[in-house]
Amino acid sequence: MLELRLDRVTKRFGTKIAVDAFDHVLSEGVYGLLGANGAGKTTLMRMLCSLLLPDGGEIRFQGERIGEMGARYRRILGYLPQEFGFYPEFTAERYLTYLARLKAVPPRLLLEKLDEIWELTGLADVRKQKLRSFSGGMLRRLGIGQAILNDPDVLILDEPTSGLDPKERIRFRNIISSLGKDRIVLLSTHIVQDVEFIADEILLLKDGRLKASGTPAEVMQKARGHVWECLVDEGWAGRLEERWPVSNLKTAGDQVCLRIVSAEKPVPDAAACEPNLEDAYLFFMQEAGNGREKQGLAQNAPAGRRG
Amino acid sequence: MNLFIVELQKILSRRIVWIGMTVIVSFMALWVWESIVAAEDTVVDGVRYRGLEAIRKDREIARTWEGPLTAEKLFRILDTYGIAGDETDGGLVRREGNWVSRYATDLLTDYRNREDPGAVRMLSGEALAMEEERIARNPSYFCYTQNMDFLYEAAYSMNLLLLVLTAVVLAPVFAQEHQALTAPVLLTCAKGVRETAVSKCAAALALAEGIYLLANGTLLGAYLMIYGMDGLRATNLCGIGAGIGFASLTNGQLWGINLAWGAFGMCLMCALTLFFSAKLRQSFLSLSAALACLAGGIASFYVLPVLFGFAGLRILFRLAGMCSPFPMMLAASTGAAAMPVTAGIVLWLLISCAVGIRRYWRPA
Ligand SMILES: Nc1ncnc2c1ncn2[C@@H]1O[C@H](COP(=O)(O)OP(=O)(O)OP(=O)(O)O)[C@@H](O)[C@H]1O
Ligand SMILES: [Mg+2]
Numbered sequence: 001m002l003e004l005r006l007d008r009v010t011k012r013f014g015t016k017i018a019v020d021a022f023d024h025v026l027s028e029g030v031y032g033l034l035g036a037n038g039a040g041k042t043t044l045m046r047m048l049c050s051l052l053l054p055d056g057g058e059i060r061f062q063g064e065r066i067g068e069m070g071a072r073y074r075r076i077l078g079y080l081p082q083e084f085g086f087y088p089e090f091t092a093e094r095y096l097t098y099l100a101r102l103k104a105v106p107p108r109l110l111l112e113k114l115d116e117i118w119e120l121t122g123l124a125d126v127r128k129q130k131l132r133s134f135s136g137g138m139l140r141r142l143g144i145g146q147a148i149l150n151d152p153d154v155l156i157l158d159e160p161t162s163g164l165d166p167k168e169r170i171r172f173r174n175i176i177s178s179l180g181k182d183r184i185v186l187l188s189t190h191i192v193q194d195v196e197f198i199a200d201e202i203l204l205l206k207d208g209r210l211k212a213s214g215t216p217a218e219v220m221q222k223a224r225g226h227v228w229e230c231l232v233d234e235g236w237a238g239r240l241e242e243r244w245p246v247s248n249l250k251t252a253g254d255q256v257c258l259r260i261v262s263a264e265k266p267v268p269d270a271a272a273c274e275p276n277l278e279d280a281y282l283f284f285m286q287e288a289g290n291g292r293e294k295q296g297l298a299q300n301a302p303a304g305r306r307g
Numbered sequence: 308m309n310l311f312i313v314e315l316q317k318i319l320s321r322r323i324v325w326i327g328m329t330v331i332v333s334f335m336a337l338w339v340w341e342s343i344v345a346a347e348d349t350v351v352d353g354v355r356y357r358g359l360e361a362i363r364k365d366r367e368i369a370r371t372w373e374g375p376l377t378a379e380k381l382f383r384i385l386d387t388y389g390i391a392g393d394e395t396d397g398g399l400v401r402r403e404g405n406w407v408s409r410y411a412t413d414l415l416t417d418y419r420n421r422e423d424p425g426a427v428r429m430l431s432g433e434a435l436a437m438e439e440e441r442i443a444r445n446p447s448y449f450c451y452t453q454n455m456d457f458l459y460e461a462a463y464s465m466n467l468l469l470l471v472l473t474a475v476v477l478a479p480v481f482a483q484e485h486q487a488l489t490a491p492v493l494l495t496c497a498k499g500v501r502e503t504a505v506s507k508c509a510a511a512l513a514l515a516e517g518i519y520l521l522a523n524g525t526l527l528g529a530y531l532m533i534y535g536m537d538g539l540r541a542t543n544l545c546g547i548g549a550g551i552g553f554a555s556l557t558n559g560q561l562w563g564i565n566l567a568w569g570a571f572g573m574c575l576m577c578a579l580t581l582f583f584s585a586k587l588r589q590s591f592l593s594l595s596a597a598l599a600c601l602a603g604g605i606a607s608f609y610v611l612p613v614l615f616g617f618a619g620l621r622i623l624f625r626l627a628g629m630c631s632p633f634p635m636m637l638a639a640s641t642g643a644a645a646m647p648v649t650a651g652i653v654l655w656l657l658i659s660c661a662v663g664i665r666r667y668w669r670p671a
Contacts, residue, residue, distance in 0.1 A: 049495045053670040067670075075497040085488030089320050101308045102496035102503065146492060 002153055003027050004048070004184050008057035011043050011208075018043040020208035021057065030180035032195025033188040034281060035205035041188040042082050044205070045156050048186065049079045061154065075104065078152030082159050082188075084143040088132035092123055092142055095131060096149065103150035117145040120175060122168075136163040144172065148179065155179060157187040161194050173198050196277045204284045211284045216277055223280035228260045230270035240266055245282040261286065310502060314510035317483075318476060327472040328518065335465055335526060343454055344533060349405045359533070362453065365406035366535055369451035372407055373537070376449035378439040384411040385429075392418065392427040406453055414438060448557065451537040455558055458530045459565075462523060466569055469522055470601055473515045473573065474580045478594035480507050481584040481667045490667075500668045508581060508664065515577045516570055523566060575653060576601065578660035585667035 004026040011019040019040040033041050046052040048059060050066055050073065059066050066073045087095060096117060100110055118124035121141040126134070134142065140163050147155060160176065161169045169191075177198040179185055189195055195202055195216070202219050204212040212219055227247070232240065237249070237256040244266055248259035259273075260266045261282040275283070318324065349361040356364050372384060384407050391404025391412040402409060412418050415438065418427045430438055481504075484490040493499040531539075539559035556564070579600050583593035 046491075049491070051491055051494060051670055071497050071500070074495055074499070077495050079492065079495040081488065081491040083488050084492070085484075085490070087317070087487075087489065097308050098313055099492070099496060101310065102493065102499045104497045143492075150497070 001027060002184050003060075003062055004154060005060045005063075006048075006057070007060070009044070009047060009054045009059060010056035011040075011047060011052060012055050018208050019047070019054075022208070022210055024203065024210060024213065026184045026186065028180070028182055028184060029200035030177060030185045030187065030198050032199030032202045033186060033205060034190075034192065034195060034202060035188070036285065037190075039205045040208040041205055042158055043208075045079075045158050045186065045188060048154070048156055049077060050074070075150065076153040078147035078150060078155040080143045080147040080157045080160055082162075084139060086131045086134075086139060086142070088130065090131050091128050092131060092134070093127040095142070096146060099146045100149055105150055113149060117149060120148075121145040122171075137165060137168060140164055141168065141172075144175075153183050155183055155185045157185065159189055160187055161189060161191065169194070192277050192281055202277075204281065206285055212280075219284075220275050220277055220280045223261070223275035223283035225272060226261055226263055226283050227273050227275040227279045228262060228266055228270035229257065229273050230260065230267050231255050231257050232267065236267075245286050247276075247279045247282050310498075310506035311509055311513075314480075314503075314506045315514060318480065318510060318514055321476070321479065324472075324476050324514075327475060328522075331465065331468050331472065331522065332525070334468075335461065335522075336529075339461065339526075339529060343457065347453075348401070350403055351405055355401075362534060365453060366451050366537060368405050368407050369537065373450040373540075374448070376442060376447045378415070378442050380449070381411040381415050381442075384408055385415060390416055390418075390427050390429075406451065414442070446542075448540060448542045450541045451535065452541045452558065453534055453538070454530070455534075455538045455541070458526070462526055462565070462569075465522060465526060466519070466572075467605075469519055470573065470576050471598065472518070473576050474594055474597040474601065477511045477515065477577060477580040478584055478597060479590040480511050480581055481664070482588050482590040482593050484667075485588040486590060494668050504585075504664055504667055508661070511581055512574065512577050515573050519570060519573045520566075523569070527562065571653070575657060578657050582660040582663040585664040588667075 006022050006024050006026075009019060009022040010017065022044060033044070035041050043052065047054050048066075053067070061069065061073060061076075090098070093114070096114055097110070100113065105113055118127060121144065123138060123141055123145065126138065131139070131142070140160070144157065144160055147157060157176070161172055164172060173194060176185060176187060180198070180200065187195070187199075199216060201213060202216055203210060204219065212222060214222070230240075231252070233254065234256055237258055240246070240258055240260060241249070244260045244262040246258055246260055248257075250257045259279070260270065261275075261279050265272075344358055344362075347359070347361040348355055348357045349365050350356075351364050351368070372380065374380075388404055388408035391402060391409040393400050394403050395401075404412065412427065415435070416427050416429050417434075421427060429435075479486075484493060493503055496503075539557060539562070541558050542556060576597070580593065580597040583596040584590070587593045587596065
């Protein structure tokens with residue numbers, strides 16, 4: 001049984017509080033960290049990797065402070081940074097061999113391990129190529145490959161699927177899901193569907209604070225009664241959009257079908273409907289906000305996907 | 308996979324290393340050939356020889372006079388070959404005589420500071436007595452040391468360039484990992500922290516010292532091939548260097564000391580650059596800081612004595628001298644007593660740098 005305990009973890013940059021008294025206990029499973037740009041996801045993950053020191057609170061792995069564990073903690077840690085730097089002159093094979101050496105992968109297991117990674121990342125054909133010739137998506141896959149090279153107990157993936165084509169994204173989603181069986185996987189993303197299907201638990205982060213957590217079903221449940229659908233003309237649609245977060249908008253003739261997240265019924269003939277994860281996300285993001293706040297996710301969502 | 312080799316390759320993969328080395332080597336080679344070898348000439352039995360042939364003739368003659376230097380020997384040299392003044396040949400002024408007679412002329416006549424360029428007169432009276440006394444006071448071993456002083460100068464200039472090259476080449480060692488965003492992955496690997504830092508330091512030091520030894524070896528080797536080994540036996544630069552200290556040491560021993568001293572200076576430069584690279588996490592800033600230290604060291608070597616006089620600042624001068632690889636004069640001017648204290652301070656500086664390198668992995 002693994003346990004990574006975050007106890008009122010806080011990080012400030014100057015006057016800006018990037019992560020604010022974050023409390024949570026992580027154990028085996030996949031955790032999806034959702035939050036807008038600047039919500040503090042990367043900052044939180046960097047603290048979990050001991051790259052940043054919390055200004056307050058502490059992080060313990062199996063009861064021990066990670067800062068004091070040093071190399072022992074790094075040995076069970078895998079990390080994919082949001083911005084993944086590489087050595088352009090290295091070939092993929094050389095890069096992974098180098099990291100395997102740094103991660104203290106036993107030499108006798110190296111070849112086997114590398115084959116496994118090539119298989120997993122689908123980079124077998126280009127392993128002899130220099131990294132400078134790699135596309136963004138290929139680098140992302142290599143990045144995930146290096147993160148799991150040492151079979152980590154704690155796997156931290158900062159936007160692992162960004163830049164991947166849809167097919168690869170789905171493939172990696174499944175891979176990550178399978179990785180979560182016997183280890184702690186924490187991944188951040190902007191793409192709600194990515195976590196909806198694979199996360200055992202979702203952590204919603206806003207302005208450095210944990211707004212909600214739970215299984216996707218639980219999180220969606222909490223937004224129940226706050227999601228409405230209505231058919232209005234275009235003028236109205238504009239006004240409603242200004243007032244409430246709109247999780248979806250679809251034009252039907254000269255009318256517009258709106259999906260609105262709101263505590264009260266936005267228009268008399270609006271019908272309550274079952275929230276999906278995007279609705280729930282918007283619900284939690286606008287809560288305690290000014291109602292007109294619309295965070296990145298809604299705009300990222302393909303329009304009309306769920307008419 | 309050997310981490311030391313990987314780190315070495317990371318450094319060597321930057322083109323600046325090779326460009327810098329090539330520039331320095333070609334510059335030195337050109338300089339040595341143009342201003343030294345091509346300019347050699349000597350007159351033996353009325354025949355003027357040039358270049359390598361002139362050197363061979365001079366060496367042969369000097370061999371017959373090798374041994375302790377006395378005023379009496381210098382007089383005998385002048386008796387044998389005559390005073391070596393200047394001759395004018397179609398507007399071109401050239402020196403008469405051979406290396407040995409020119410040497411004696413420089414010491415026993417007013418050739419160097421004569422008013423009338425035509426006539427060279429023997430020293431006499433008080434001036435001669437002073438020169439004789441100086442020679443007697445600084446016993447030296449005389450042999451062919453043509454351009455040995457130039458060799459010291461050339462080594463000094465070259466090593467200054469090498470110090471700059473060291474800063475340029477090593478400034479990115481830690482900083483680049485942060486700048487290229489490769490550090491987060493390295494720093495979350497079991498052996499990505501101390502082991503990596505140690506490998507980086509080892510690779511950096513090995514490279515800097517390797518380049519240093521190679522360059523100095525080449526320069527000294529070139530000198531010895533051109534001028535022969537005779538000069539290494541001389542002491543006191545055959546009297547010219549009298550008064551600069553280390554009077555009893557031969558040129559060979561002096562070179563050994565200077566090489567070691569310079570290697571130490573190189574090590575300090577290495578440590579400073581790596582420290583800044585780890586602390587500032589920015590290649591260009593680290594380079595600027597390291598070069599500022601070097602410039603400060605060299606400047607204080609020239610400026611502080613003028614500002615404060617020598618006496619009270621021996622240690623400072625010595626420290627400054629650590630940055631200049633050939634601090635012969637410095638050693639002489641501050642005296643051996645300051646040596647242990649200096650060594651202590653330098654050692655402390657080295658250790659602080661080594662400790663400071665931990666900033667590379669210190670969490671923000
Ligand atoms: N090194 C830093 N210095 C100053 N402020 C920082 C630093 N790193 C992050 N911040 C600030 O902290 C806040 C959280 O940033 P963080 O990168 O953790 O957000 P994020 O959730 O990862 O965003 P994104 O989705 O864009 O990656 C932001 O307001 C950011 O400006
Ligand atoms: Mg981020």
